[in-house]
Amino acid sequence: MEFLKISKAQFQLSVGRMIDENFVYGVKAKSPSYEFDRLFTADELCLNYNITLLSPNKYFLPPRTPLMGFKLDGKISVDSMVGAQPGIIIGIHPYDLHALKLLDAVFLGNLKDAYYQARRQVIAIIGIDCLQPWQYSFAASMGTAFPPAGFDLWLTDTGDKYLIEVGSEKGEELCRKYLDASEAGEIEVKQREKLREESLSRYKLSLDISPQLIPEVLNSGWNSSMWEELGEKCFSCGSCTMVCPTCVCFDVRDTTELNRLSGERYRIWDSCMFDAFATIASGENFRPTGTDRLRHRLYRKGKYMLQRWGRLGCVGCGRCIHACLVDIASPVYAYNRLAREARTG
Amino acid sequence: MKPKVAVFDFTCCEGCELQILNCEEELADLLSALDFVEFREAMTEKADYYDIAFIDGACSRKSEMARLKDIRKRARMVIPIGACACMGGVNCLKNYYPMDEVLRSEYGEKAEYYETIPARHVSAVIPVDFFIPGCPIVKKDFIRVVQEILAGRIPYQYNDPVCAECKVAGNVCVFEKGMTCLGPITRGGCEATCITGGAVCWGCRGFIDKPNIIAEKLILEQAGLSVEEISKRFNLFNACKDRI
Ligand code: SF4
Ligand code: SF4
Ligand code: SF4
Numbered sequence: 388m389e390f391l392k393i394s395k396a397q398f399q400l401s402v403g404r405m406i407d408e409n410f411v412y413g414v415k416a417k418s419p420s421y422e423f424d425r426l427f428t429a430d431e432l433c434l435n436y437n438i439t440l441l442s443p444n445k446y447f448l449p450p451r452t453p454l455m456g457f458k459l460d461g462k463i464s465v466d467s468m469v470g471a472q473p474g475i476i477i478g479i480h481p482y483d484l485h486a487l488k489l490l491d492a493v494f495l496g497n498l499k500d501a502y503y504q505a506r507r508q509v510i511a512i513i514g515i516d517c518l519q520p521w522q523y524s525f526a527a528s529m530g531t532a533f534p535p536a537g538f539d540l541w542l543t544d545t546g547d548k549y550l551i552e553v554g555s556e557k558g559e560e561l562c563r564k565y566l567d568a569s570e571a572g573e574i575e576v577k578q579r580e581k582l583r584e585e586s587l588s589r590y591k592l593s594l595d596i597s598p599q600l601i602p603e604v605l606n607s608g609w610n611s612s613m614w615e616e617l618g619e620k621c622f623s624c625g626s627c628t629m630v631c632p633t634c635v636c637f638d639v640r641d642t643t644e645l646n647r648l649s650g651e652r653y654r655i656w657d658s659c660m661f662d663a664f665a666t667i668a669s670g671e672n673f674r675p676t677g678t679d680r681l682r683h684r685l686y687r688k689g690k691y692m693l694q695r696w697g698r699l700g701c702v703g704c705g706r707c708i709h710a711c712l713v714d715i716a717s718p719v720y721a722y723n724r725l726a727r728e729a730r731t732g
Numbered sequence: 733m734k735p736k737v738a739v740f741d742f743t744c745c746e747g748c749e750l751q752i753l754n755c756e757e758e759l760a761d762l763l764s765a766l767d768f769v770e771f772r773e774a775m776t777e778k779a780d781y782y783d784i785a786f787i788d789g790a791c792s793r794k795s796e797m798a799r800l801k802d803i804r805k806r807a808r809m810v811i812p813i814g815a816c817a818c819m820g821g822v823n824c825l826k827n828y829y830p831m832d833e834v835l836r837s838e839y840g841e842k843a844e845y846y847e848t849i850p851a852r853h854v855s856a857v858i859p860v861d862f863f864i865p866g867c868p869i870v871k872k873d874f875i876r877v878v879q880e881i882l883a884g885r886i887p888y889q890y891n892d893p894v895c896a897e898c899k900v901a902g903n904v905c906v907f908e909k910g911m912t913c914l915g916p917i918t919r920g921g922c923e924a925t926c927i928t929g930g931a932v933c934w935g936c937r938g939f940i941d942k943p944n945i946i947a948e949k950l951i952l953e954q955a956g957l958s959v960e961e962i963s964k965r966f967n968l969f970n971a972c973k974d975r976i
């Protein structure tokens with residue numbers, strides 16, 4: 388592991404150099420929140436943020452992804468639209484990188500998704516520790532407060548400097564090309580440990596059980612009265628899934644030009660919270676009520692994804708808790724309550 | 733053969749028809765794909781038969797009911813466009829008053845020369861094949877529906893709340909800024925354009941098929957709206973209770 392350090396002023400200059408030569412995406416203020424967006428100048432970058440509206444997974448699984456173009460004049464032909472614009476994302480928080488690992492498991496497992504893979508290969512990741520979590524986060528208790536492997540560079544805000552951990556060859560190259568960083572020593576690395584340790588006490592929400600026990604709690608909680616109690620308030624609006632960094636569902640649709648000679652197939656984010664999500668051609672809906680769908684979503688986050696992909700479907704970012712206007716989307720509330728109900732019978 | 737298309741106006745501001753004419757970029761393609769045979773805002777010709785009849789506006793007179801039925805007989809497909817045609821829209825606000833009072837307030841002394849009935853949407857009078865909601869309709873949505881029909885597909889009807897598109901657009905929810913919004917119960921498909929533009933959703937695309945009205949009332953109440961304010965908000969575009 389290689390550690391470097393750089394003053395914040397120097398880092399800003401480095402970001403400026405990156406912007407000159409690359410598509411750079413970073414965290415910008417969108418009052419009262421923040422968002423990942425294209426950076427045009429280095430001073431737009433806000434690294435001391437608490438959360439972004441959408442997660443950076445939008446760069447790997449865009450809300451709308453063209454899949455192929457087709458031509459219908461005379462001979463039918465198809466053009467694949469696999470491809471990606473190389474870029475650099477600056478400011479990914481640990482929980483969002485954990486979420487990206489789940490997306491990797493889904494899209495780069497046995498069946499490789501060429502569209503996702505193309506983006507994943509050419510977009511570099513510069514992450515940063517989340518030392519001031521927002522009030523909805525429960526990442527500490529989910530074990531996602533610190534980054535997993537898989538970043539190119541990782542920053543820690545140590546006051547007037549950033550400590551940088553180099554995580555890949557691509558990261559090394561970024562350092563060589565853009566960062567005037569100097570070697571960091573044991574003192575700085577120790578300081579990082581301390582800062583990380585301290586950050587754990589700043590989480591307002593926490594899961595009362597070990598995350599490994601969530602599936603068990605769900606197994607015993609299928610018939611809990613909680614589902615109905617929460618579910619009847621649901622709008623089926625999908626806000627909780629749109630903001631979720633681990634949501635991977637999409638619908639595939641076609642468009643055809645007015646001249647009927649050409650068209651496009653694309654995929655677009657879908658949501659299991661939508662009324663029609665589990666409706667099949669015969670008209671039957673396997674999850675006809677808001678209650679069914681709410682329960683499905685929380686089973687998916689706490690059990691099904693783990694079974695299917697080996698990782699929990701919730702990284703504790705808290706975005707869904709905040710996004711839900713009727714306060715029913717919280718995984719930590721639901722799992723804690725089911726755990727309590729399981730204990731007290 | 734190009735499909736024969738007509739556009740009719742009933743009780744409305746005719747803004748939705750204007751949206752069709754405003755499809756500047758696509759107008760040439762529209763004209764080569766469709767054979768417009770009747771369209772009062774754009775031409776004088778008339779026809780006896782239509783493959784697609786787009787209806788703009790609500791029905792608010794007995795004579796309009798007869799006219800709708802006549803169009804239905806002669807059209808393969810009838811597609812209401814806009815809030816007025818799809819849900820009755822703002823026209824239905826008058827349904828809260830006695831019809832003679834409505835006539836008097838509008839036409840004064842001349843009221844006796846006019847007739848009116850409670851306003852209703854097109855599908856309350858005749859069966860329809862699809863509908864394109866919005867006040868006014870979104871150009872892109874109109875083009876999309878025409879494309880789908882031309883390709884022989886049943887167009888996709890949005891039936892999920894505006895909130896989903898609002899999130900995708902990366903907006904801060906207006907409830908966080910002390911404003912209120914009908915997005916959670918309103919039919920999406922507009923890409924949450926009003927919220928992105930700095931306003932709130934007033935429900936111009938009508939409610940989704942299964943809106944959670946109780947939950948919406950709850951959040952509006954919590955945001956400090958009175959019962960009257962809430963019902964005003966609900967009724968602006970959606971006063972006709974039996975929507976499509
Ligand atoms: S379920 Fe909620 S808290 Fe968990 S990762 Fe998704 S948005 Fe974040
Ligand atoms: S749980 Fe909340 S955010 Fe999710 S669909 Fe229901 S109302 Fe919308
Ligand atoms: S729906 Fe709105 S824009 Fe369209 S005709 Fe009615 S009032 Fe006008």
Ligand code: SF4
Nearest residue numbers: 895898905906913915
């Ligand atoms: S601003 Fe309106 S449409 Fe957007 S998320 Fe909030 S309630 Fe939904």
Ligand code: SF4
Nearest residue numbers: 922926933934936937
């Ligand atoms: S945001 Fe609401 S009011 Fe605005 S266009 Fe969409 S449905 Fe209509």
